[in-house]
Amino acid sequence: MMFVHEEVRKKIALQTEVYAQHANLQKRDKQFAVGDQVLIRLCSERFPPCSYNKLHARRAGPFTILKKLGPNAYVIDLPPTYAISPVFTIEDLTAFTGQNDFTSASDDTPIRVPSTSCPSDVILVVIDHQFVSTRKGGYYKFLVQWAHKPLSDSVWLQGDEVHHLAPEVYCNYIQQYLPEASSLEGRQ
Structure with missing residues (x-):
């Protein structure tokens, strides 16, 4: 009985090796x-x-x-x-x-x-703004619409990001809607 089990194990091991060689023919390291x-x-x-x-x-x-x-x-x-x-x-x-x-x-x-x-970071217009209060004072964040993207893809960005990506759009919005914050322009 033991002899049959060992013979079957050897055949299984041999067949497994044949399968592995065949499967690895197309593989290159x-x-x-x-x-x-x-x-x-x-x-x-x-x-x-x-x-x-x-x-x-x-x-x-x-x-x-x-x-x-x-x-x-x-x-x-x-x-x-x-x-x-x-x-x-x-x-x-x-x-x-x-x-x-x-x-x-x-x-x-x-x-x-x-x-x-395809422009990825071009701000078309600032839609809205909010003041976020923090322990150190606070900051403005702006809802911006990207060029070549629908209105539903609009995102909130901090003032310094908007100023970096679109300085003209940022300055125009500040002058028109936040004249009191125009002195903070360098800190945003």
Whole structure:
């Protein structure tokens, strides 16, 4: 009886090893080091809505790896014009093996990277204001409407944020609706 159990265990172990080898045929252990040149996969999720379409390049690069965050995540040295997160997973990276003047599949057409021209932090108008009392005095907060967004996406921002993002809109609102607070303009 013991002989049968051991024989079955050996067959199961052998069959499990065969299954594992077959399943791992397509798997590749990709690892990159800091300083390696890679191509990045471009996908619509990384860009603002309506700025990426199916005619854009699938890959761009080469770019240098700045930092390894773990076995699957890397920080890439992207130009500021991309305006996307520089962190990429191993699935979105391909080792670069060609010349440094990579353009695209056809040498005469440059890579078309989606522009991020959708304004993200442009204040259209200040809708309302409130004074928030604190132990140290208080501050004003403003309800702002963003350009190219519906009124339902309006948010409350502190005065210094509004002043930083849209100085003209901020000053006009203060002069029109809060003349007593215009002396606080530098502190908001």
